[in-house]
Amino acid sequence: MTATSFEELAAALKPEADAIVAQYEDSRSALLPLIHRFQDAQGYVSADAMRTTAEWLGLSLAVVESTVSFYTLFFRRPVGRYMLQVCRNLSCTMNGAGAIMERFRERLGVGHLETTEDGLFSYEEVECLAACDRAPCMQVNLEFVYDLTPQAVDDMVAAIRGGTYPVKPLAQTEAPARSWHVSKDAVPRVPGGRDVPDPNDPGGIGDRTGVIMLDRVVRDLSPDRTRERLVKDGRELLERGH
Amino acid sequence: MDTRPVLMKGIGEADLRSIDVYKSRGGYEMLERAVKTMQPAQIVEIVSKSGLRGRGGAGFPTGRKWQFLPENGEPRYLVCNSDEAEPGTFKDRMLLEETPHQIIEGMLIGAYAIRSHHAFIYIRGEFLRGYEIFRAAVEQARAAGYIGKGICGTDYDLELTIHRGAGAYICGEETALLNSLEGKRGEPRLKPPFPAIKGLYGKPTVVNNSETLSYLAPILRNGAEWFAGVGTERSTGYKIVSISGHVKRPGNYEVPLATPIRVLIDECAGGLRDGRKFMAVQPGGGSSACLFEEHLDLPYDYESMAKNGTMLGSGAMVVFDDTTDFVHAALALVRFFAHESCGQCTPCREGGHWLEQMLERIVHGDGLESDIDLLKSVSHQITGLNLCPLGDSIEPFLSSVVNRFEDQFRAYVKVPVAS
Numbered sequence: 001m002t003a004t005s006f007e008e009l010a011a012a013l014k015p016e017a018d019a020i021v022a023q024y025e026d027s028r029s030a031l032l033p034l035i036h037r038f039q040d041a042q043g044y045v046s047a048d049a050m051r052t053t054a055e056w057l058g059l060s061l062a063v064v065e066s067t068v069s070f071y072t073l074f075f076r077r078p079v080g081r082y083m084l085q086v087c088r089n090l091s092c093t094m095n096g097a098g099a100i101m102e103r104f105r106e107r108l109g110v111g112h113l114e115t116t117e118d119g120l121f122s123y124e125e126v127e128c129l130a131a132c133d134r135a136p137c138m139q140v141n142l143e144f145v146y147d148l149t150p151q152a153v154d155d156m157v158a159a160i161r162g163g164t165y166p167v168k169p170l171a172q173t174e175a176p177a178r179s180w181h182v183s184k185d186a187v188p189r190v191p192g193g194r195d196v197p198d199p200n201d202p203g204g205i206g207d208r209t210g211v212i213m214l215d216r217v218v219r220d221l222s223p224d225r226t227r228e229r230l231v232k233d234g235r236e237l238l239e240r241g242h
Numbered sequence: 243m244d245t246r247p248v249l250m251k252g253i254g255e256a257d258l259r260s261i262d263v264y265k266s267r268g269g270y271e272m273l274e275r276a277v278k279t280m281q282p283a284q285i286v287e288i289v290s291k292s293g294l295r296g297r298g299g300a301g302f303p304t305g306r307k308w309q310f311l312p313e314n315g316e317p318r319y320l321v322c323n324s325d326e327a328e329p330g331t332f333k334d335r336m337l338l339e340e341t342p343h344q345i346i347e348g349m350l351i352g353a354y355a356i357r358s359h360h361a362f363i364y365i366r367g368e369f370l371r372g373y374e375i376f377r378a379a380v381e382q383a384r385a386a387g388y389i390g391k392g393i394c395g396t397d398y399d400l401e402l403t404i405h406r407g408a409g410a411y412i413c414g415e416e417t418a419l420l421n422s423l424e425g426k427r428g429e430p431r432l433k434p435p436f437p438a439i440k441g442l443y444g445k446p447t448v449v450n451n452s453e454t455l456s457y458l459a460p461i462l463r464n465g466a467e468w469f470a471g472v473g474t475e476r477s478t479g480y481k482i483v484s485i486s487g488h489v490k491r492p493g494n495y496e497v498p499l500a501t502p503i504r505v506l507i508d509e510c511a512g513g514l515r516d517g518r519k520f521m522a523v524q525p526g527g528g529s530s531a532c533l534f535e536e537h538l539d540l541p542y543d544y545e546s547m548a549k550n551g552t553m554l555g556s557g558a559m560v561v562f563d564d565t566t567d568f569v570h571a572a573l574a575l576v577r578f579f580a581h582e583s584c585g586q587c588t589p590c591r592e593g594g595h596w597l598e599q600m601l602e603r604i605v606h607g608d609g610l611e612s613d614i615d616l617l618k619s620v621s622h623q624i625t626g627l628n629l630c631p632l633g634d635s636i637e638p639f640l641s642s643v644v645n646r647f648e649d650q651f652r653a654y655v656k657v658p659v660a661s
Contacts, residue, residue, distance in 0.1 A: 070410060094488060
């Protein structure tokens, strides 16, 4: 989304935002409702959305970001047009959720917390959705789907791909990355800590750039995009005479 | 047996989402009677006498909770907890989607009883459909003069605000819910002070579950004695039980408390699937310890469950037959708690992940025999060391199935052989 169009969105939302703020004795209570509105419009919680919310509520960006990061339904990176959230909790597991999750992974070619390359599907295995009487269950863009079977998974994926699925797609203002999940594991760890080689270790790497890039590649980029990116960067370097 | 006697009456037969239908069945009559003819203190007394206890999980007496509010002239808040996320529980979502006016009427009566002028409902983020239905019902109620200034022509004013969560089990814990409602991370607060003293915005606040509040109008209509006459002396009235797992007819069943567990499983939920054998039942949500064959004739009430080392909790009953792999079942629940830990308390944050990693190791065939004792030891070191009950919820199910079905765990682990 370009700067101008975000400004337009913010301007359009402002009157509603003021009405939301007025419902509460303390304006900070409007934080979740405002972030919900921005996510509905943009498909994810953009940095602009957090900055604007912070400004409107008189909070620091850090406070808004810290709060947003607590909640699993706020996506801090762009996601697919269909968010598939399959229950992995007890009653569903006991009634065949394992086969459902396996079928989705197979049909979509992605795993937990990942988005398909065409930006159509995001896939997540979630906790109890309060529909245990109709297990295994899931939500598609927060609409419930009950009594799942592997065949129903195939039909759903086909219908979404064919544009005939009855659930409205999410807004998508930016191309999604491989995963929207900003996990604590994505933060480079202290050298010597778990998963990161110690720079002083003769077998390790002194410069962590490689680790950080590898992390990005694994989490954000598909093999094809990685290849494209390498070719593009390589060409630019050659053109600049390196 | 009538399994829809009070709150579930009419669900599936009439469109209770419509205020006209709800009113044609006596809806909002009790609100009108309350604000026009009763003093708030009278309502508190009736609810106390009825013995109604919190239906969200803790089972705290509702009337007593209300009486904790200090008389200090500060504004008070009523918050309805519809952040249902306890594994196996699906009653609040049903109430929200099927009979929203009953919740609204309960909130209004409860708010009037505690002399609050601003009530909130916190709806789980995943319940988008329920939120939309509830919002439409609130608009209808507002248009009919039940919400806002001068309710039912009296001088009682009440504003009602709907607040949507955004994905966090922990926000069902009342102080985490209040933080979330204040626009903060949903992290539980240190208690005391309890919400009744310092709750929302630091003001006296009552947080009641949506099923609890829904019972207020029926109690006013039929009297405290009616409710107190059902169940046992300390576990009075009706309760919606969500039954799922390996039964023929999973669903919500509203029954008198102290109904035997066997009746709930066999008569309400249609019993086990053909040819299957009963192994265990988790009687009170993901946080509760399992009961077994020898417990099937126990009455389903707060005291009997506590006496047998478990709890009634939110009334979510998960039934396991002889096809159950309890190692995988334990992993599913432990992973849930590890995922939902807010991270404030070390035993809960780290312990949950340790247990999850150990169980992962075990199900993948990499576990050692000693891991079984380690599971017990780690889980016991989490309990009792946390700000809120989430950490304490990890151990009960795990311990109960490790102890009972140790052979299943042993079948997965490597036994060291002398070389």
